[in-house]
Amino acid sequence: MALAPAASSSTDSNPIEDEAQSVDAPELRLFVMALFFIFGGITSLNDVIIPKLKELFTLSYTQAMLVQFCFFTAYLVIGIPGAQLVKRIGYMRGAIAGLLTMMVGCLLFIPASAYATYGLFLLALFVLASGVVVVQVVSNPLISLLGPARTVHSRLTFAQAFNSLGTTIFPRVGSALILGGLAGVTAAQLSGPALDAYRSAETKAIVNTYIGLALALAVIAGAVFLFRNRLKGEQHDHSPPLAGFQLVRRTRFGFGALCIFLYVGAEVSIGSLIVNYLMQKSVLGLTDADAGKMIMYYWGGAMVGRFIGSAVLRVVNPGLVLAAVATGAIALIAVSANSTGQVAAYSLLAIGLMNSIMFPTLFSLACEKLGPRAADGSGIINIAIFGGAVVPLLTGVLADTSKSLAFALLLPAICYAIILAFGLYARQPAPPLEADLRG
DSSP: OOOOOOSSSSSSSBOOOOOGTBOHHHHHHHHHHHHHHHHHHHHHHHHHHHHHHHHTOOOHHHHHHHHHHHHHHHHHHHHHHHHHHHHHHHHHHHHHHHHHHHHHHHTTHHHHHHHTTTHHHHHHHHOOOOOOOOHHHHHHHHHHHHGGGGGGGHHHHHHHHHHHHHHHHHHHHHHHHHHHOOOTOOOOOHHHHHHHHHHHHHHHHHHHHHHHHHHHHHHHHHHHHHTTOOOBBBBBOOOOOTGGGGGGGGGHHHHHHHHHHHHHHHHHHHHHHHHHHHTTTTTOOHHHHHHHHHHHHHHHHHHHHHHHHHTTTTTTTTHHHHHHHHHHHHHHHHHTTOOOOOHHHHHHHTTTHHHTTHHHHHHHTTTTTOOOGHHHHHHHHHTTTHHHHHHHHHHHHHHHHHHHHHHHHHHHHHHHHHHHHHHHHTTOOOHHHHHHHHH
């Protein structure tokens, strides 16, 4: 998924003094690229474990969507405390803290599997996501500092491409490792000790995957520790943690932050349903493992669309481009929900292409002309990612009550419709910040 530019810790556009802006540290740039890759991939891996846990614990769609609820709630709970932690201990040590927290979250999958308890899996996901939030608070400001200011946009774009690469590769690998069960056996057919043994055996695939991730995180954390004193001259302000909420009074920013909430929610909802959607006999009738392999086309479309969109946005009004792709997403949902077979399948997967430019465009339009308040605005945008917790849960409720995944897509369509309205609204330049907040 797209990631929010993390809240900077200073009141101006660059958290570290100018002389530190051009630090020549290729090893740190490589480390940050690895961060984007791994936490983008870990986030998209939720789309693989949702159908697995749904089958193992015979969950409703509402209950299965608690995976995303617990994961993205971390943005609401940890966002501001995470930023305060980074202010206190610095970027590099903050990255270590985040990576170690992610590692602990991965290792918590071991007792979750041993006890075959869904609640423990949800706890593990929340802890894992808490580490992701802290690392995200560090990553964008850090990469912006590792080179001259004139190339900051190209570096950030390149880093976001690594994020998309992670969201494309991880579901493919994860589906091969995690999905698929004992031949001809499902949890719904078992009970008592046989059910417990089945759950324990099948969750080992999840555990082994996350143990591998824990080892990778430990290696990265160790590498960062070696360079913990590499950055010099960090400066962090100590403004009140909740100061940024004043910006919600600005119509353009408040509307934009709402759309970030809705966009992340819609993107995550569709990604979470892809496997079960493609498994339906009326669509492709695939096994869970084969359906899981197709998630990469959804996230891969977003990666391709970013390269296309970056060129289009140079010559076309961003608000109009945003409105156009939102319209495309709505149209694709309508086609998928009212068709069958390959048309239904590939029109749903193609929504990833429409999603590609939405997050960065929403962010830039919402934060336009915030000036010295840009860091506060970025912090609120991070909190708005909590939409990835709320909208998927409501989509699950709609799927359960309507007994139709196609009908449940109505909620993401409504989200895209509101984003379309914002695109049309934001096609005009933003007013000065002072005038908008006056009074």
